[in-house]
Amino acid sequence: MVGSASGQQTASLVWRGETFPIAVSRGDFSVGDVARSLGLTVSRDTTTGTLTIATKTGRQLLAGPGTVQVPVEQKAVEVSKPVRSVAGVLYAPADFFEKALFPLAGVTGAWDPAARVWAIATAGRPAVQPGAPVTVDVAVVHVDPTTQVVLRESTTARFEPRLVESGLQIHWTDRKVVPPFAERRFEDPLVAAVRFEGDTATVVFRDPKLTAHAYPLTDPDRIVVEVARVVESPPIEPAAPPPPPVPALTIVIDPGHGGAETGAVGPDGLQEKDVTLQIARRLAAAIPRVISSRVVLTRDSDSAISLDDRTSLANHERAGLFLSLHANSSRAVGAHGSETYYLSLDTSDRVSQDIARRENVAPAAAPGSPEANPDLDFILWDLAQSAHITESSRLAEAIQTQLNVVSRTDNRGIKQAPFRVLAGATMPAVLVEVGFISHPEEEKQLRSATFQESVAVAIAKAVGEFFTRRQLATTPAVGLAVTPPPAPSPGATPSPVR
Numbered sequence: 001m002v003g004s005a006s007g008q009q010t011a012s013l014v015w016r017g018e019t020f021p022i023a024v025s026r027g028d029f030s031v032g033d034v035a036r037s038l039g040l041t042v043s044r045d046t047t048t049g050t051l052t053i054a055t056k057t058g059r060q061l062l063a064g065p066g067t068v069q070v071p072v073e074q075k076a077v078e079v080s081k082p083v084r085s086v087a088g089v090l091y092a093p094a095d096f097f098e099k100a101l102f103p104l105a106g107v108t109g110a111w112d113p114a115a116r117v118w119a120i121a122t123a124g125r126p127a128v129q130p131g132a133p134v135t136v137d138v139a140v141v142h143v144d145p146t147t148q149v150v151l152r153e154s155t156t157a158r159f160e161p162r163l164v165e166s167g168l169q170i171h172w173t174d175r176k177v178v179p180p181f182a183e184r185r186f187e188d189p190l191v192a193a194v195r196f197e198g199d200t201a202t203v204v205f206r207d208p209k210l211t212a213h214a215y216p217l218t219d220p221d222r223i224v225v226e227v228a229r230v231v232e233s234p235p236i237e238p239a240a241p242p243p244p245p246v247p248a249l250t251i252v253i254d255p256g257h258g259g260a261e262t263g264a265v266g267p268d269g270l271q272e273k274d275v276t277l278q279i280a281r282r283l284a285a286a287i288p289r290v291i292s293s294r295v296v297l298t299r300d301s302d303s304a305i306s307l308d309d310r311t312s313l314a315n316h317e318r319a320g321l322f323l324s325l326h327a328n329s330s331r332a333v334g335a336h337g338s339e340t341y342y343l344s345l346d347t348s349d350r351v352s353q354d355i356a357r358r359e360n361v362a363p364a365a366a367p368g369s370p371e372a373n374p375d376l377d378f379i380l381w382d383l384a385q386s387a388h389i390t391e392s393s394r395l396a397e398a399i400q401t402q403l404n405v406v407s408r409t410d411n412r413g414i415k416q417a418p419f420r421v422l423a424g425a426t427m428p429a430v431l432v433e434v435g436f437i438s439h440p441e442e443e444k445q446l447r448s449a450t451f452q453e454s455v456a457v458a459i460a461k462a463v464g465e466f467f468t469r470r471q472l473a474t475t476p477a478v479g480l481a482v483t484p485p486p487a488p489s490p491g492a493t494p495s496p497v498r
């Protein structure tokens with residue numbers, strides 16, 4: 001819909017199968033329109049222009065021109081920008097409704113900017129109001145060896161998945177579907193297109209020899225369709241000679257930054273990308289001395305590589321561990337010591353958030369890779385690592401304990417932060433900030449072969465402990481066979497269908 005010259009537009013609110021028009025002004029919604037649609041009582045103080053909005057049980061909130069702290073019952077709820085009065089009508093930003101008005105009414109609402117619809121559901125109860133549509137958004141991400149298609153929904157909805165010749169169909173059974181498009185093609189190795197017809201979406205396979213399964217996730221509501229290659233069982237042949245023993249465990253070490261992207265630079269000019277590569281090489285040599293394994297580096301030269309490609313490589317190699325190496329920097333004078341991080345979308349503190357933001361600046365995806373909604377992407381990635389958070393935290397703890405000995409500093413602790421490079425990893429994954437390159441003394445240390453070697457040995461020791469402890473906890477164990485490690489070889493075979 002196109003706005004008129006005055007900036008007036010309209011939107012709709014859909015609740016219990018009925019559609020209500022809502023006046024819109026410069027992206028804000030008419031408070032009175034929304035409140036009345038939800039069956040709330042609206043009364044206006046003619047002198048101040050303040051609206052009192054009340055439920056049938058007498059719970060109320062007040063909204064007047066300029067309100068930022070919205071009085072709701074006994075509390076004040078802060079919204080992102082003030083309520084505005086335009087020609088006597090009050091308009092409020094989306095979060096006014098999400099934080100204040102919808103909770104008062106006992107509903108939840110999702111705004112779909114493409115369809116210009118507020119989809120309302122009764123809070124705390126699965127919305128099974130026939131007729132209320134579900135707005136669907138699509139993202140396609142390939143995390144080798146599978147492709148995940150995420151159908152994000154404006155509200156929970158029942159669906160039935162069905163494998164057909166051309167792909168996997170999702171049929172919504174209790175709601176009409178508001179699709180984002182009729183059909184979109186994707187440059188993806190497994191998924192050719194996503195198509196909507198009626199209340200059915202088809203994830204179209206690029207090749208008939210693919211399979212898929214679907215599962216729902218909440219918060220936000222979404223359906224994940226995972227597309228994979230079918231692994232054909234090999235024909236049973238008698239007594240082929242056994243292949244040479246290969247360590248079952250692959251460890252991927254990721255030297256942070258590279259190429260034009262130097263990372264942090266020390267006061268004496270030492271570049272993070274060089275330190276991380278030097279320590280990574282030492283670590284690659286140290287780990288097989290502690291535990292039988294094949295070690296692969298995401299880069300073994302001064303080359304640029306995207307964050308997502310680093311994790312993709314680890315996934316492709318079916319690594320049992322992913323270690324990303326970095327050097328810290330801080331404007332705070334005297335900040336020193338090492339820190340080990342594992343993934344979280346929340347951060348333990350402000351500083352961790354800042355570090356994650358700094359480390360996330362590298363290009364996330366390779367140029368030309370399929371575009372996807374970055375927020376949705378992160379949710380999807382998070383899903384990959386979320387299965388391994390507990391193990392990642394154990395690994396982080398083991399590494400940090402060893403590093404505290406090396407750097408003889410106070411425990412800076414293990415921390416959680418939303419590092420993009422960890423998010424897509426389908427194995428335990430941590431990011432180590434080996435020291436502060438911004439600290440003149442530590443910069444000197446980071447440059448020295450002795451210190452680099454002791455950091456590498458400490459991390460290797462922690463990796464050994466991590467797997468030993470895991471072997472004690474579970475059987476069969478991974479990678480503890482005592483066999484000499486062969487040289488890293490590219491080209492892992494696709495994983496079996498999960």
Ligand SMILES: [Zn+2]
Pocket residue numbers: 256257263264272325326327359
């Ligand atoms: Zn870094």
